[in-house]
Amino acid sequence: xxxxxxxxxxxxxxxxxxxxxxxxxxxxxxxxxxxxxxxxxxxxxxxxxxxxxxxxxxxxxxxxxxxxxxxxxxxxxxxxxxxxxxxxxxxxxxxxxxxxxxxxxxxxxxxxxxxxxxxxxxxxxxxxxxxxxxxxxxxxxxxxxxxxxxxxxxxxxxxxxxxxxxxxxxxxxxxxxxxxxxxxxxxxxxxxxxxxxxxxxxxxxxxxxxxxxxxxxxxxxxxxxxxxxxxxxxxxxxxxxxxxxxxxxxxxxxxxxxxxxxxxxxxxxxxxxxxxxxxxxxxxxxxxxxxxxxxxxxxxxxxxxxxxxxxxxxxxxxxxxxxxxxxxxxxxxxxxxxxxxxxxxxxxxxxxxxxxxxxxxxxxxxxxxxxxxxxxxxxxxxxxxxxxxxxxxxxxxxxxxxxxxxxxxxxxxxxxxxxxxxxxxxxxxxx
Amino acid sequence: xxxxxxxxxxxxxxxxxxxxxxxxxxxxxxxxxxxxxxxxxxxxxxxxxxxxxxxxxxxxxxxxxxxxxxxxxxxxxxxxxxxxxxxxxxxxxxxxxxxxxxxxxxxxxxxxxxxxxxxxxxxxxxxxxxxxxxxxxxxxxxxxxxxxxxxxxxxxxxxxxxxxxxxxxxxxxxxxxxxxxxxxxxxxxxxxxxxxxxxxxxxxxxxxxxxxxxxxxxxxxxxxxxxxxxxxxxxxxxxxxxxxxxxxxxxxxxxxxxxxxxxxxxxxx
Numbered sequence: 077x078x079x080x081x082x083x084x085x086x087x088x089x090x091x092x093x094x095x096x097x098x099x100x101x102x103x104x105x106x107x108x109x110x111x112x113x114x115x116x117x118x119x120x121x122x123x124x125x126x127x128x129x130x131x132x133x134x135x136x137x138x139x140x141x142x143x144x145x146x147x148x149x150x151x152x153x154x155x156x157x158x159x160x161x162x163x164x165x166x167x168x169x170x171x172x173x174x175x176x177x178x179x180x181x182x183x184x185x186x187x188x189x190x191x192x193x194x195x196x197x198x199x200x201x202x203x204x205x206x207x208x209x210x211x212x213x214x215x216x217x218x219x220x221x222x223x224x225x226x227x228x229x230x231x232x233x234x235x236x237x238x239x240x241x242x243x244x245x246x247x248x249x250x251x252x253x254x255x256x257x258x259x260x261x262x263x264x265x266x267x268x269x270x271x272x273x274x275x276x277x278x279x280x281x282x283x284x285x286x287x288x289x290x291x292x293x294x295x296x297x298x299x300x301x302x303x304x305x306x307x308x309x310x311x312x313x314x315x316x317x318x319x320x321x322x323x324x325x326x327x328x329x330x331x332x333x334x335x336x337x338x339x340x341x342x343x344x345x346x347x348x349x350x351x352x353x354x355x356x357x358x359x360x361x362x363x364x365x366x367x368x369x370x371x372x373x374x375x376x377x378x379x380x381x382x383x384x385x386x387x388x389x390x391x392x393x394x395x396x397x398x399x400x401x402x403x404x405x406x407x408x409x410x411x412x413x414x415x416x417x418x419x420x421x422x423x424x425x426x427x428x429x430x431x432x433x434x435x436x437x438x439x440x441x442x443x444x445x446x447x448x449x450x451x452x453x454x455x456x457x458x459x460x461x462x463x464x465x466x467x468x469x470x471x472x473x474x475x476x477x478x479x480x481x482x483x484x485x486x487x488x489x490x491x492x493x494x495x496x497x498x499x500x501x502x503x504x505x506x507x
Numbered sequence: 508x509x510x511x512x513x514x515x516x517x518x519x520x521x522x523x524x525x526x527x528x529x530x531x532x533x534x535x536x537x538x539x540x541x542x543x544x545x546x547x548x549x550x551x552x553x554x555x556x557x558x559x560x561x562x563x564x565x566x567x568x569x570x571x572x573x574x575x576x577x578x579x580x581x582x583x584x585x586x587x588x589x590x591x592x593x594x595x596x597x598x599x600x601x602x603x604x605x606x607x608x609x610x611x612x613x614x615x616x617x618x619x620x621x622x623x624x625x626x627x628x629x630x631x632x633x634x635x636x637x638x639x640x641x642x643x644x645x646x647x648x649x650x651x652x653x654x655x656x657x658x659x660x661x662x663x664x665x666x667x668x669x670x671x672x673x674x675x676x677x678x679x680x681x682x683x684x685x686x687x688x689x690x691x692x693x694x695x696x697x698x699x700x701x702x703x704x705x706x707x708x709x710x711x712x713x714x715x716x717x718x719x720x721x722x723x724x725x726x727x728x729x730x731x732x733x734x735x736x737x738x739x740x741x742x743x744x745x746x747x748x749x750x751x752x753x754x755x756x757x758x759x760x761x762x763x764x765x766x767x768x769x770x771x772x773x774x775x776x
Contacts (some may be wrong), residue, residue: 117676170675194675194707491718492675495744495769496703498752501668501695502760504660 078430079417084439084464084477087121087135087144094123094133095474096453096465110453112141112463112478113165113172115193116492119478120147121463122163122174122191126473130155132176134191134198141478151198153189156180160213166220167280170194173220173227178205184213186229194492203227206254210234212242219278219285226250228285230274230316231257238263241270244289246316261289261319271319277336277343284368286343288336289319322362322372334392335453339400340422341366346391346402347374348381356382359391359404359416361425377418377425382408392453394462398422403431403462411435413447415462415479432462432479439477510656511646511757514543515734515742516623519637519774520564524629529580534622538735541647541654543617547608549642550583551739553633553720553775563630564639571621576611580628583639603749604704604719606741608644616648635775640722640739646757655729657696657762670697672769677706677718683772690766699759699767701752704744716746724770733759737772 088094096110111121119137121144124130131152135144155161157180164173170193179185188203206213212233220227227249232242241263248255263270274289334346342365348357359378364370381404391404399421406414417431434447453463462479518535537543552563565580617623623643632638649656672689691697706718722737723744743753761767 196707491677491706492673493677493704493706493718493721493771495672495674495689496705496747496752497670497672497689497697497699497701498703499668499670499698499700499755499758500665501692501697502659502663502665503695505662505664507662 078433078437080432080462080479081437082480083437084479085137085142085144086439087463087476087478088123088125088133088146090146091127092125092129092131092133093127093473093475094125094135095476096121096123096463110161110163110463112453113163113193115165115170115172118193120172120191120193121476121478122161122172123476124155124161126475132161132174132189134172134196136193136196137478141480144478147191147196148198151200153187153198153200154178160216162217164218164220166190167222167278173203175216175218179207182211183207183209184211186213186216203249204252204254206247206249208233208257212245212257215273217274217276217287219276221278221280221283221285228276228278228316230276230287230289232263232271232274233257233259234263235259238265241265241268242272244271244274244319258315260316275336277338279338279367282368285316286336286367286370287316288322288345291319291321322364337393337395337400338367339363339393339395340398343367343370344393344395344400346393346404348391348404356380359402361393361400361402361420375425377402378404378416378428381406381416410447415464439475508651510649510651510654511544512541512649512654512656513733513755513757513759514645514647515738516543516643516645517734517736517738518623518625518641518643519736520627520639520641521637523632523634523636523638524627526629526632529626529628531626533625533627535625535643536622537617537620538647539620541649542619543621543643543645544648545611545615545617545623545643545645547610547644549606549608549644549739549742550639551606551642551720551741551774552583552639553635553637565628565630566641567626569624570615571617571623573624576615580626582630583641603746604716604741605745605749605751605753606642606739608742614645637775640737640774642738642742644742654731655727657760657765659696659760665698668697670699674769674771677721677771679718679773683770685770687769687771688766689769691761691763693764696763697761699755699761701754702744703747703749703752704740705747718773720774722772722774726768726770727759728761728765728767730768737770737774739774740771 110123113120119141121135123133123135125133132155133152134147136147137144155176156178161176166173172191174189175186178187185205185207187205190199190202210233212231216229216231218227218229228246230246232244235243243259243263244261245257245259247257261271270292272290272292274287276285276287278285336343336345342363345362347360347362358376359381360374360376362372362374364372394401399419401417401419403415403417406416413434414430415432416428418425418428438447463476464479465474465476516535516537563583565582567575567577567580569575672687674684674687677684706716721740723740724732724734724737726732745753
């Protein structure tokens with residue numbers, strides 16, 4: 077019996093047909109997270125329109141994901157080309173910061189906009205564009221370390237004298253100005269070592285940013301060896317440390333990983349890798365603790381999962397109170413399209429269970445062979461919800477749906493109130 | 508030389524009676540620390556069910572010597588022409604949600620630990636309790652030295668300034684939200700003279716004024732209250748489209764880095 081038995085909710089039923097798009101090169105993880113975010117007692121997702129327009133759009137649900145409504149449509153920004161849009165909820169808990177491409181060839185320009193869950197409106201112009209000469213920001217990740225004031229972005233960039241292998245570097249937005257790319261881990265053309273796909277996690281309590289990055293090495297012309305490394309940066313303004321390989325690291329063909337998460341004073345990381353020439357993968361979860369100096373161990377939760385669409389992020393983590401959920405895709409053929417799960421309450425990983433079965437609970441009437449589950453991300457919420465993308469009923473476009481593990485109770489109206497206290501400031505003067 | 512301090516004596520009408528019924532001799536006791544100078548009265552009725560004039564009443568009340576202020580029952584809306592309700596059935600935010608104060612001139616002095624006696628006649632019963640909140644608006648009168656009351660320095664300059672207190676996730680059904688601090692910035696003292704209100708509602712996509720019947724209590728940094736119970740927010744903090752702000756009388760002088768504490772609770776059960 078799958079955890080999810082409720083029908084998936086179509087998020088955008090308008091002609092613009094928004095979706096969660098992850099148009100990623102092979103092997104890239106799901107760095108481009110779009111929600112669901114929980115803010116102001118509502119759910120928010122950030123999507124891209126797919127039909128007739130190229131807009132970054134925000135949808136909101138106040139009934140636990142059953143119905144969705146677009147917010148501030150008039151001010152949705154436009155992206156350009158293949159968009160690596162990502163979004164994060166700021167440490168203030170109600171501002172969603174969104175980055176998106178406004179150029180699709182080098183130099184890459186990343187534009188920014190914020191969305192307030194208090195007013196359900198976009199605000200443009202508060203964060204300046206960031207542009208670099210190369211293509212590095214296609215693989216960027218960033219964290220907002222204080223609302224609107226301090227953003228750390230980490231991205232690989234090929235820096236002379238290299239012509240093919242990327243350094244790993246960062247820029248910081250401080251006082252409204254982006255710093256130039258600053259390398260902290262060098263790539264090397266001669267040994268064919270380069271860095272890619274950083275993924276960051278910010279702890280507002282300690283001010284520490286934890287990060288993972290992939291180090292790749294071309295060995296035989298076709299196969300990559302790679303490992304995961306982590307770096308730590310201290311509070312705002314401090315530079316990232318040199319990446320240190322986590323132990324044990326992964327060395328396989330096409331490894332990748334999902335977004336990290338905090339859980340029980342640990343950093344959790346979902347990793348998966350696909351052997352060369354195979355379409356099976358191992359769902360693996362690293363746990364590093366205690367913070368702030370994590371030591372990592374890993375558990376292979378499922379070595380029998382299969383995907384025939386290896387471009388996408390197939391494993392994700394979600395934290396539900398004190399429980400860590402691992403969710404991953406199992407898609408061996410066109411008759412089986414599933415999300416599996418295992419949970420960890422602190423005493424190890426439980427049995428593998430079916431979380432969602434698209435065959436028995438399809439989102440639309442399209443023949444199963446034409447369906448597909450092309451991206452999913454899990455909410456870090458107490459009532460687990462999953463954003464995912466499948467084909468539309470015509471089989472031609474991706475559409476974003478929301479999965480709920482249980483029907484949400486009726487929403488309790490909540491209000492943010494503002495009292496204005498008018499008067500005057502009184503300044504003493506010398507007598 | 509006297510010191511006056513803003514005081515609201517709140518009298519919730521905790522019963523729901525049939526139309527036409529009369530309750531006499533309802534007593535509200537004043538505090539024992541100071542006399543009370545009554546200069547106005549306001550009535551906020553329970554219109555939450557959306558009916559016409561739900562909770563409406565006529566009332567009369569007595570001076571401390573037992574003599575009535577009015578001979579006959581006076582409809583609350585004639586007495587206090589406020590209650591410009593901004594919630595259902597009126598579209599939220601369409602009205603200013605303002606309770607106006609009916610002046611009482613000359614003012615009436617109630618001694619410490621005296622009673623304000625009220626008689627009520629129900630005109631249209633409310634569906635929930637309390638069916639209305641009557642607020643006796645005035646000041647407490649102290650001798651200098653009897654109370655902590657900061658005031659202006661000997662020589663000063665001033666500039667107009669609007670401060671704000673933001674309280675997220677206030678719900679109708681949850682219990683009171685207590686001890687929300689309004690902290691004055693450290694660069695200057697702040698004189699609180701007028702109040703206004705705005706809100707955004709999570710379920711209606713940001714439509715304003717969804718908590719028309721919110722109540723508040725305000726206390727100084729030492730916890731001494733400016734009211735005996737929850738005051739309708741509409742009295743001191745009308746919605747932002749009100750023609751006038753709510754006036755704080757006497758103004759409240761808060762030194763730099765000091766604070767006021769606010770409690771919030773929905774008025775009706």
